Amino acid sequence: MSETGEGETTAAEPTSVLLLSGGERTRELAPAFERLGARVTVSDDMAAMTDADALTGLIDATGPRFVVADAGGVATDALLAAAEREDVDVFPTPRALRLSVDGEGLRRLAADELGLPTAPFWFAGSVEELTAVAQHAGFPLLVKPVAAVPGEGESVVLRSDDVEPAWRRAVAGGRLSLHRVLAETVVEVDVEVTLLTVRTTGPAGPTVHFCEPIGHHRPAPGTLESWQPHALSPAALDAAKSIAARIVNSLGGRGVFAVELLVRGDEVYFTDVRPRPQDSALVTLRSQRLSAFELHARAILGLPVDTIMISPGAMEIVDVDVDADPDVGDATLRAVLADALAVAESDVRLFPAGEGRGRRTLSTATAPDPIVARDRARRVASALRRLS
Structure with a gap:
């Protein structure tokens, strides 16, 4: 969709919002839209949100002016298709939504494409790869899933014996079963x-x-x-x-x-x-x-x-x-x-x-x-x- 401020609706067209729920925060977001005159439909059916056909059916059934994803892991294919429609705006953008659950893609965008300062980082797809990273990077090393909410599945590796437990914790803690983890140098911060x-x-x-x-x-x-x-x-x-x-x-x-x-x-x-x-x-x-x-x-x-x-x-x-x-x-x-x-x-x-x-x-x-x-x-x- 273009970025020229579209989003206004005529008086004869009540603004409709399909809000794909992410839990307690949605309880604050839905009334925020309603207080601005929007008609809000909240869906908390994760099965429907993560299946492209089911999500497309939900969008077709509700006919929203805005589709707002307040959860990760939403089927981006369905959102991409919805974003192509003339009468629907999708937020976040499907690209932003995909990168929000793709820690590897996001970190490479930030560090490699945009040149943003980050802690030194590596990715690993197995215990053996993570062991090699630890041997190269040294300790301590923060290991976390590439797709997870903040703090979920994280652990700090202090010695070689910690590598395999950190791998298991990260893979089990991620929202998506990607079997891939992010390891980064622990930076002493304020x-x-x-x-x-x-x-x-x-x-x-x-x-x-x-x-x-x-x-x-x-x-x-x-x-x-x-x-x-x-x-x-x-x-x-x-x-x-x-x-x-x-x-x-x-x-x-x-x-x-x-x-x-x-x-x-x-x-x-x-x-x-x-x-x-x-x-x-x-x-x-x-x-x-x-x-x-x-x-x-x-x-x-x-x-x-x-x-x-x-x-x-x-x-x-x-x-x-x-x-x-x-x-x-x-x-x-x-x-x-x-x-x-x-x-x-x-x-x-x-x-x-x-x-x-x-x-x-x-x-x-x-x-x-x-x-x-x-x-x-x-x-x-x-x-x-x-x-x-």
Whole structure:
């Protein structure tokens, strides 16, 4: 499709959106479209989304103006065919969607074609190849699937005996059975940052907008903490924006892109990009005037955006073990929520148990500075852990 800002519909044609669901984040994205007058159909049938014929049938049946994939692994052949239609826009672009689940293709685009700075990396298709990489690269070495959500199937190889377990973990942890892994040198960094980059199009052509950097880390398995803003030096911030703009413009389309970066002093390394808001972006529900999900909806619909941060904020996601009992009494639930919400400027969201995992909790808080906000979010999360 062209990038001239098309996406407007006449008053007689209500905007229709087919949203291919990616889980809890879709619960934020669907209302964001609806509040802008769109009629939203949500599909969470992964079998239909990953089968080209089934997805084509779904698009034909719903007749959307926009098809928005909020999940990886969606059948790109069907999206390519839909994108050729005059009356349908597809976001992310099929190319961006394919690269979002192809770590090898994405890393080669970033490093080889665009010349973005990355940690030294290699790919391996067997234990033997990974062993040879380890012998050449040395230790420590980060090994992860070429197609996975952040943190899934990752491990750090410290010695030769760790290679085979790391291979098994990566192959088992990937969303797609590619039997191929990415190995990269462990770079000593100060922080991991998500730079939410909003790409819009209009009469003057494509434009990119940046949110304040979001710092994040995983203090324990099943836990993600993020905060906004994370202060970067002027040189690092300029480098981060340059990297983000180049990769996002290469992928094309409209919407929010979560560009993942490693930062050490003034040095910035590209590590990943997802053509949609990621879990770390949930902090924007409290910290920004428009959340990442509202920005995504606005950009896709061709509407004006702003990335104003209204307060420093922090959030913590905790995944409760799938084997834990998710049922709690009303009195216990109210008591836990009372303790959690007694923390100043806090909020909570409880997501139901999903297939293959237990309950997920989201703790958010704002404060005059991100350090206090992080402390508040941790206190909220600590109270909610009693639900497990």
